[in-house]
Amino acid sequence: MAIDLEAARAMLENRPKSSSGGDGDLRWVSFPKEGEMKIRFLPPAKESSLPGRIINTHWNLLDDDRSYKKCLCFKTFKEECPICNMLELYNDRINTDDWQASARSYINVLVLENSEYDSTLPYILGSSDYNLYWLLENIIDPDIGDITDPINGHNVTFTRKTPNGAFDRKISLKTTPIADSEERISNILNNIFDLSKIWKAPDDEYLIYAKKLAKNTEKVIKERLLKLTQENQESDIDEQENKKEDDKKESNNNSTINSKAPKGAPDCFGIDWKEDLKKCQVCPHEFLCQNVKEEEK
Numbered sequence: 157m158a159i160d161l162e163a164a165r166a167m168l169e170n171r172p173k174s175s176s177g178g179d180g181d182l183r184w185v186s187f188p189k190e191g192e193m194k195i196r197f198l199p200p201a202k203e204s205s206l207p208g209r210i211i212n213t214h215w216n217l218l219d220d221d222r223s224y225k226k227c228l229c230f231k232t233f234k235e236e237c238p239i240c241n242m243l244e245l246y247n248d249r250i251n252t253d254d255w256q257a258s259a260r261s262y263i264n265v266l267v268l269e270n271s272e273y274d275s276t277l278p279y280i281l282g283s284s285d286y287n288l289y290w291l292l293e294n295i296i297d298p299d300i301g302d303i304t305d306p307i308n309g310h311n312v313t314f315t316r317k318t319p320n321g322a323f324d325r326k327i328s329l330k331t332t333p334i335a336d337s338e339e340r341i342s343n344i345l346n347n348i349f350d351l352s353k354i355w356k357a358p359d360d361e362y363l364i365y366a367k368k369l370a371k372n373t374e375k376v377i378k379e380r381l382l383k384l385t386q387e388n389q390e391s392d393i394d395e396q397e398n399k400k401e402d403d404k405k406e407s408n409n410n411s412t413i414n415s416k417a418p419k420g421a422p423d424c425f426g427i428d429w430k431e432d433l434k435k436c437q438v439c440p441h442e443f444l445c446q447n448v449k450e451e452e453k
């Protein structure tokens with residue numbers, strides 16, 4: 157099936173600023189960390205209009221036994237994501253990069269001139285999301301066109317000169333069919349993986365799983381946040397001790413609770429923590445504030 161250029165453009169327009177899937181009888185390939193790999197991007201499976209998919213995955217999430225788990229980001233399926241929602245609550249106070257979803261692209265390819273792979277069967281190439289955007293950009297470029305075409309398409313050589321270094325991508329000048337006979341060509345086309353079936357939209361069970369991981373991970377984030385706030389407080393106390401007499405006069409106006417307040421905390425610190433709200437939002441010290449307030453009880 158021909159690539160839907162409008163769908164390709166729409167996907168490029170919606171590309172995010174910044175992975176993984178199922179298994180079974182699937183064949184996978186990744187680029188070598190260093191060196192060269194010659195591939196042929198294949199057209200979409202019959203049921204699809206795009207030659208690849210981008211899958212967002214959250215990593216480093218904690219299970220009940222504190223083992224690390226990954227979880228598909230529900231936004232991959234344009235659904236509300238329980239993990240993104242949880243991280244959103246802490247983004248402005250702690251670095252959540254470890255848990256944010258990372259994007260990977262998956263594209264059907266032939267791996268050429270490489271004895272480790274069967275060049276007569278499609279493989280799913282997992283690589284950075286950029287590679288799919290790069291492919292789409294070339295396809296919609298009228299000077300280049302559909303390099304995935306099984307008859308008039310082009311092979312592409314990916315080269316990395318240093319370990320995990322940047323790719324040099326070279327599209328072959330001449331067109332080449334994906335195989336030397338009609339029968340072999342249709343065999344390859346019939347074996348293209350339908351990527352929409354490999355990553356399915358999350359069901360209720362998966363939602364429960366994701367919520368559990370979000371909850372366990374949130375505990376760790378809260379612990380880190382509390383530690384960070386306490387460290388800030390300690391360094392602030394040191395600073396305070398070194399201050400001159402003049403400053404003391406000012407702090408006499410504050411209550412004993414407020415003397416525990418970290419630098420920059422508002423007057424309500426330790427007094428007026430908004431218990432009924434999940435997040436206080438008055439200042440970034442809500443956890444320490446909550447602790448101080450509870451000590452006072």
Ligand SMILES: [Zn+2]
Pocket residue numbers: 214228229230231237238239240241257
């Ligand atoms: Zn997410």
